[in-house]
């Protein structure tokens with residue numbers, strides 16, 4: 169079905185004015201005052217008066233089958249409900265495993281990815297989990313990337329963290345080399361998503377790779393880079409060399425980090441001041457655990473990441489003075505660049521993934537993914553097991 173969204177104020181991300189957008193699964197045409205009765209076929213009209221039209225949000229790090237477990241079996245976190253993504257404007261997700269690569273499987277990750285895709289989202293996954301040697305589908309990272317359609321890279325590989333496998337530099341380098349060539353052969357980005365812990369080695373391994381090997385920086389994609397101010401400073405240095413860094417979004421309920429001296433909002437504003445916003449993405453760590461450990465490394469407790477943190481963070485950054493057309497880049501054009509996706513822009517030929525928000529409140533009203541409304545004026549499409 170061809171559709172037209174009329175009278176929306178469009179942020180492409182740049183604000184381009186009030187225009188009409190005609191689309192199928194991709195954007196066909198954008199112009200003023202489209203008259204749908206002039207086209208010689210049926211076209212569905214959506215009047216977006218009073219709404220802003222943004223590119224669908226891309227969340228590059230979600231534990232779609234659940235994660236956690238750092239406090240024992242009862243702390244394994246629940247899997248993702250697709251309605252959470254839709255209500256929060258997320259139309260593209262990269263799924264991953266985390267600490268627990270034993271009871272969480274890649275087969276389950278793949279099945280969940282296909283389920284989310286079949287119900288309307290755009291989904292990709294990483295092979296591997298925290299540990300090296302990595303868990304794989306086929307026994308090899310290269311084969312996983314080349315032969316498993318949804319696999320676009322490897323992650324989240326833990327470094328500088330007491331929960332990592334304490335990988336050697338050679339182990340890390342081999343995974344990145346395999347991801348690069350696997351990506352080349354299959355036309356995929358071959359991205360390696362590094363989970364960077366609070367350890368004092370930070371992203372030393374990544375600097376070593378770009379300084380001492382032939383591997384280009386675009387394959388190295390560290391996350392949790394606003395975990396603390398010290399790590400973020402190193403992240404900015406990595407960004408100055410052309411690298412992309414991912415920040416874990418500010419969790420709506422987690423008022424601790426919003427009160428702590430440094431959080432993701434500060435990090436985004438600082439990147440903007442340093443003219444490095446184009447090197448920043450944010451991710452929710454959705455359904456991943458957000459565990460706390462004491463100084464002796466004893467587990468203290470954990471909360472669960474929420475995909476709602478992405479839009480929450482963008483709104484907070486706008487409240488702190490960053491223009492909307494800048495703030496949304498961290499979840500549209502920037503992650504689209506990391507994964508080489510035909511997404512993240514409201515331009516002819518781009519995928520028809522949209523979020524429509526109330527221009528006064530920035531509340532999310534409607535969501536379109538692959539040209540289909542998944543939520544229209546606050547009403548979700550019918551979803552399995554979600555009543």
Ligand SMILES: CC(C)C[C@H](NC(=O)C[C@H](N)C(=O)O)C(=O)O
Pocket residue numbers: 231234235236237265266267268363365392395416453455456457458459
């Ligand atoms: C960035 C911080 C706050 C959360 C972060 N979460 C994960 O890495 C995911 C988790 N280990 C899981 O497997 O579900 C962490 O633990 O450091």
Ligand SMILES: [Zn+2]
Pocket residue numbers: 266324363364392
């Ligand atoms: Zn992590």
Ligand SMILES: [Zn+2]
Pocket residue numbers: 229231266324453456
């Ligand atoms: Zn994670």
